[in-house]
Structures are given as structure tokens and as C-alpha cells.
Amino acid sequence: MDFTSLAKEVVSELGGKSNVKSVTHCMTRLRFVLKDNKLANTENIKKIQGVLGTAISGGQYQVIIGPNVSKAYGKVTDVLDIQGEAEVQDADNREEKGGVFNRFFKLISGIIFPVMGVMAAVGIVKGILAALTSFHILTTENGTYQILYAFADGFFYFLPIILGISAANTFKSNPYVAATIGAALVYPNIVSVYNEGTNLSFLKIPVVLTSYGNSVFPIIAAVAFAAWLEKRIQEKVPASVKLFGAPLIVLTITVPLTFLVIGPIMTYISSILASGTQAIYAFSPIITGIILGAFWQLVVIFGLHYAFIPILINNISTLGADPINAILNVTVFALAGAAIGFGLRQKDKQKRSLGVSTGVTGLMGITEPIIYSIAIPYKKPFVAAFIGGGIAGGITAAMGAKMFGFGGNALFSAPLFINPKGIDVSFTAYIIASVVAFFVSLVITFLTSKQKENLSNSTIKKVG
Incomplete structure (x- = not known):
């Protein structure tokens, strides 16, 4: 290419x-x-x-x-x-205003995407370690386990620092100031005070302490405020002391304000989001599973799925596990099955190769090549994926499956369904639902597709 x-x-x-x-x-x-x-x-x-x-x-x-x-x-x-x-820098390159949603979407995607690769990697490792301990291959006291777990769990524990840097880059502010704010939130002494239930105050104002390890929204809000403050004091700080003066003012104001106001408010909002998501799911798990399992990939088409990622991560950090992302995972298997079913049905070598290659890519967790080269142009594979995904989503919800980490999709998500306390029904549900989503979609696509499919307004392009 x-x-x-x-x-x-x-x-x-x-x-x-x-x-x-x-x-x-x-x-x-x-x-x-x-x-x-x-x-x-x-x-x-x-x-x-x-x-x-x-x-x-x-x-x-x-x-x-x-x-x-x-x-x-x-x-x-x-x-x-x-x-x-x-x-691209030029005189006309002013900040785009746009609507509230557009700005929010670009903000969230700009913060989350840079850390997604590492987040997926450490999530998979954490899941694999849970499997190894479940099968008594390793123990938590084993040196190999402890070293691998140090970075696998450490990433999430120190997520406020990592997201702080990413948020600062998005807000175009000082990333080291942001990292320092994140470090304050997970500083060992502060964590100890919280764990011991000790009262804490700042200038005689009571501090409502909470656990900020693994948290998402408090650090983003804190860095947003710090960036706003930094821009307003930069020109007012004398040049002779600006190097340390600006960070001194920003940190001295932002960190206490985060512990006193920003952190508690955002923690409360995080709790509401997690509880709200859980309430929608609890109202009718099976219906929720069927709807999300069938139609989630329509959200992917519009590229809006990144806006939901902080909520899914927040569910895990707040509730310890997430049933929603467990459902969404079956949609990937459904599309992969539809693509391979399409490929197996075709006599044309190029179309057969297109179906199989994009299907394998789907099993690795990437669905968009399937969506735009097969599902949308030929339609029937997409309908088959709706059916397969809907059935599998209902099964996932009915069995009460949850994901215990955030990371890869499809085959790479398997370790994330392993409960750190030991393999339970979530992993069983993952296997059953994934097989159902894949093969139901494959069979329906194979039976409904023609051996010589034609496109009316588009042509097949090589992927990659």
C-alpha cells in the first residue's frame, strides 16, 4: 500500500x-x-x-x-x-468553538486515546495473572507475579498521574504540574489517612477524603482548572520568577481546591454515573444485553465510542467490575463471524480474501475494516451481526457476566473476564456468548449471502 x-x-x-x-x-x-x-x-x-x-x-x-x-x-x-x-499553525487557526457535544467529544477522545494502548496491554496482563493464580500456576507471593503485577496494577493505581499528563497535553498546559496534582491524590500518606479514617482539614476547613487511585474524572477536572488558572497568571508573573512562580501559584491553589471541592464533587458524579449505568442494566439485564449486543457497532460507525470509555473505566474503578462492557464485547465477535461467513460464501478470490482477512482482524478487536468494507456495502452481514450480537448480548446479561478490567476486545478480552478472586461465571459466559455471537452471525451470513455479491455504488478496495 x-x-x-x-x-x-x-x-x-x-x-x-x-x-x-x-x-x-x-x-x-x-x-x-x-x-x-x-x-x-x-x-x-x-x-x-x-x-x-x-x-x-x-x-x-x-x-x-x-x-x-x-x-x-x-x-x-x-x-x-x-x-x-x-x-497546522497559521494566522487563521483559531480554536474551534462548535457545539457543547463536539467540544466534549474531542476533549474526551484527546485525553483517553493516547493512553488506550498501554491501558489495554496492562489490563490483559492483569487478567492473565488472575488466571495463573486461579490455576495455582503462580502465587501472589511469587517474585514473577509481583514484578508483573507491579506494572499491571500500578498503571491503574497511578491512573490520576497518567491521565493528568494526557489531560494537560489536551488542554495545552504544563504536564508536570498535572502529574504533580495526580501524585498528590495518590500520595501514600494521604492514602493512609483515608484508609485509617482519620479526620483531615486544610486551614481548618474539613476535607472529605476518598480513594483517588484508579479514578478518572477528578484528575481531569482538576487539570482543566489548573490549565484555566495557568493561562490567566502566565503573563502576570514576572519573567524572572516565571519558571517556578507560575507552577507554585497553580499548585498551591489547585491541589487544596481539588481535595476540598473538585475531588469530592467529581467523585460524587462518578458514583452517580456508575449507579445510573447499573440501574439501567438492572431494570432489565436481558433487554439491555439484546439492545447493546445488537446495535452497539452503530455507535462505532459514528466514531463516538471513545466518549463512553471514561464511563466504562469509571464503572470498574467504582464498582470493581463492569457488566456493560461485557455485553459490548460480543458485538466484535458477531462482526468477525459475519465477515468470515461472507468470505467463505464467495467464489471471487478477492472477496473471499477480504472477508477472511477482515474477520481475523475483527477477532483481534478491530471492527471498522469489516464495517466499511463488508457490513455497510453488503448490508446482510450487518443484519446477521445484529442478530448474532443481540442473542449473545442477551446470554451475557442473563448469566450476569462482568469484565474486571479494561483493555482489549474479542480474543484479547478473555483475561479481563477472569475474576481476581478466581474464575467464575463471567469467564464461562464470555466463552458461550463469544461462540454464539461468532457462529450465529457466520451461519446467517453464509446462508443469506450470494456467491457473487455485487456493489451498486462502491467498489472493493484492498484493506491495508
Whole structure:
């Protein structure tokens, strides 16, 4: 695949370099912020070899590439002459206002995506360690276990520091100030005071302490305030002391305010979100499972799934496990089965290869190549995935399955269904629901697809 050619064509059809304000990427998409979306020639972009589709969502013009998006991103930044941050700097490059939702979506995706890869990796390792102890292959006292667990659990425990840095980069503020705020939230002495139930006050004002390890929303809110404050005092601090003066003022104000106000409020909101999610699920687990299992991938089409990630992570940190993400996982198996069923039915070698290759990619947790090259163009595989995913989602909910960590999807999610206290019904439900989602979708697609499928308004492109 010639990614240099792809990058040049994409930028050209987006209205040229002058129309691009910024570009980032997620696991499968190039995410552009354009000055004028109307200048983008969507139909021509869809015809570019290597492009699977487009979407406009969250204030972004998204070009779907697939698993090789990082290679395309590198070439796009070369074409745009971007150095460092993926933002084109010019006199007209003002901060896009947009709607509240668009700004919120870009904010959340900008903070969460940079840490997603590491989060998935450590989540998988943590799950594997739980399996090894369940089968008595390792003990928690074993040195091998302790060293691996140190980074697997350490990432989540010190998540306020890690997310603080990512949030600061998004807010364009001092990341070291943000990390220091996060460090204060999980400082051992503060944690000990909380665990011992000791009363604490600041300037005789009572502090409502809580556990900030693994938390998401308190640090994001704290860094948002710190960034706001930093921008307002930068020019007022004398140049001779600005190096330490600005951080001194920001930290001295922000850290106490976080313990006194921001932290407790955001912890309360986190609790409401977790309880609300659980209440919706508890109202009718099976119906919830069927609906989410069938139609979650429609949310993925619009690229809005990143906005839900903090809530799913918050469920785990607040409740210890998450039944919602357990349901969403079956949708990946359903699409993978539909893709492979489509491929097995085709006589044309290119279409057969397309189905099987994207299906295998789906089993690795990436669904967008399936969505844009098979599910949407041919429709019947998508309907089959709705059915398979809906049935499997209902099974998952009926069995009360939960995910005990946040990380990979499909095959890579298996360790996350292992209860740290020992393998229970969640892992059994994962196996049953995954098999059902995959094979029901595969069989329905195989039976309903024609051996010679034709596309009316699009052509098959090589993936990758």
C-alpha cells in the first residue's frame, strides 16, 4: 500500500493543506478538524485506495483507514509539514468553538486515546495473572507475579498521574504540574489517612477524603482548572520568577481546591454515573444485553465510542467490575463471524480474501475494516451481526457476566473476564456468548449471502 500517495490524495480532496486545522488518529481513523467541511469531496475520498469510508462526528472529519492508520497518519503529517503536535499553525487557526457535544467529544477522545494502548496491554496482563493464580500456576507471593503485577496494577493505581499528563497535553498546559496534582491524590500518606479514617482539614476547613487511585474524572477536572488558572497568571508573573512562580501559584491553589471541592464533587458524579449505568442494566439485564449486543457497532460507525470509555473505566474503578462492557464485547465477535461467513460464501478470490482477512482482524478487536468494507456495502452481514450480537448480548446479561478490567476486545478480552478472586461465571459466559455471537452471525451470513455479491455504488478496495 502506497501511503504517501494516499496521504496526498486525502489532503487534496479535503480542500488542501489550507483547509486542515489539525489531525490526530485513533486505532483505525484519521481524525481531521477542518476549517470548512463543505470543501471536502467525500465521494472522491471514498474512492481512494486504502480508504474504507468517512464519517463526520464530534466536530471531526474522520477518514477510516483500518489497522494501518498510523502509517497513513505519518505520511499525512509529512504532507501537512507538521512538526511535533499534529496541528497546522497559521494566522487563521483559531480554536474551534462548535457545539457543547463536539467540544466534549474531542476533549474526551484527546485525553483517553493516547493512553488506550498501554491501558489495554496492562489490563490483559492483569487478567492473565488472575488466571495463573486461579490455576495455582503462580502465587501472589511469587517474585514473577509481583514484578508483573507491579506494572499491571500500578498503571491503574497511578491512573490520576497518567491521565493528568494526557489531560494537560489536551488542554495545552504544563504536564508536570498535572502529574504533580495526580501524585498528590495518590500520595501514600494521604492514602493512609483515608484508609485509617482519620479526620483531615486544610486551614481548618474539613476535607472529605476518598480513594483517588484508579479514578478518572477528578484528575481531569482538576487539570482543566489548573490549565484555566495557568493561562490567566502566565503573563502576570514576572519573567524572572516565571519558571517556578507560575507552577507554585497553580499548585498551591489547585491541589487544596481539588481535595476540598473538585475531588469530592467529581467523585460524587462518578458514583452517580456508575449507579445510573447499573440501574439501567438492572431494570432489565436481558433487554439491555439484546439492545447493546445488537446495535452497539452503530455507535462505532459514528466514531463516538471513545466518549463512553471514561464511563466504562469509571464503572470498574467504582464498582470493581463492569457488566456493560461485557455485553459490548460480543458485538466484535458477531462482526468477525459475519465477515468470515461472507468470505467463505464467495467464489471471487478477492472477496473471499477480504472477508477472511477482515474477520481475523475483527477477532483481534478491530471492527471498522469489516464495517466499511463488508457490513455497510453488503448490508446482510450487518443484519446477521445484529442478530448474532443481540442473542449473545442477551446470554451475557442473563448469566450476569462482568469484565474486571479494561483493555482489549474479542480474543484479547478473555483475561479481563477472569475474576481476581478466581474464575467464575463471567469467564464461562464470555466463552458461550463469544461462540454464539461468532457462529450465529457466520451461519446467517453464509446462508443469506450470494456467491457473487455485487456493489451498486462502491467498489472493493484492498484493506491495508
